[in-house]
Amino acid sequence: MKFKFSPLVFYSGFIMVAVAALIIYFSVSGSNNANPDHSTMNQMPDDDLHRSFKNPDMHGKDGMKLLPDVMAKLNELKAGIEKNPNDTLKMRELADFYFQSHKPDEALMYYNMILDKNPKRTDILHNITNLYYVQKDLEKAEQVTRQIISIDKDDVYAHYNLGAIFATVGKKDEARKIWLEILNKYPNNPLKNLISESLNQIK
Structure with missing residues (x-):
């Protein structure tokens, strides 16, 4: 069985911003390969930012x-950030811009600038989880997800993501245990339908 994952995204202004949770979706194919399929993440969205990459007449720095x-x-x-180094709102927007521009190093730099000011920003940590996921670095994605849980033990999205990461690497029993615990502890959580579907797919 092969699992295909894609993070939820929403559109905000001129850029596409990753939602503050990975929310990994499962789709089943006829393969026993448990490696994540990132093909959907490699497809360029049709928004203003990404359409600009296709325009041969508009060139920015670094080949953009x-x-x-x-x-x-x-x-x-x-x-704005140079003028006010404490403006985390602009830092977040710029980090999201770089993330969706496929420049993870720059995105991570600005996300970390925000965390330097407030290391308990779980919304930023969720985005970093997304970033590592897109890079196929599930080990770091797991580390950051556990960090989120250490800050907020009731973060259902982080618990779900941890289970999804386990399922991705073939640890189905661990994934099942986490997801069942979520359903038992938080029966009315917003991910209950997704969790039920995910449990069915790792039977």
């Missing part, structure tokens, strides 16, 4: 191709 309004927004965010 950017529409003028996107480049202007990028420069505005950088200037």
